[in-house]
Amino acid sequence: MRTKKAADANADVEARVAQIGQMTLEDLAAFQSRLMTEIIKGNVTPRQARTIDRSIGERLNAIENELRKVG
Numbered sequence: 001m002r003t004k005k006a007a008d009a010n011a012d013v014e015a016r017v018a019q020i021g022q023m024t025l026e027d028l029a030a031f032q033s034r035l036m037t038e039i040i041k042g043n044v045t046p047r048q049a050r051t052i053d054r055s056i057g058e059r060l061n062a063i064e065n066e067l068r069k070v071g
Contacts, residue, residue, distance in 0.1 A: 012048075013052060020052070020056055020059050024063075025060075028056060028059065028060065032056065
């Protein structure tokens with residue numbers, strides 16, 4: 001069974017991934033900076049960081065596709 005701490009951490013990652021879907025490029029840059037700080041402090045595990053990073057990459061691809069359609 002999962003511990004409460006692990007469940008809370010997963011919920012936090014899921015919330016961050018949901019937020020990333022609505023971010024602009026500027027928001028993503030600031031978010032990545034904060035994320036790096038949290039990783040260094042040990043507040044984010046490598047697995048969580050990979051999940052969040054994958055979501056950031058998907059959002060960047062979506063933004064790029066949007067710009068291609070407009071331009």
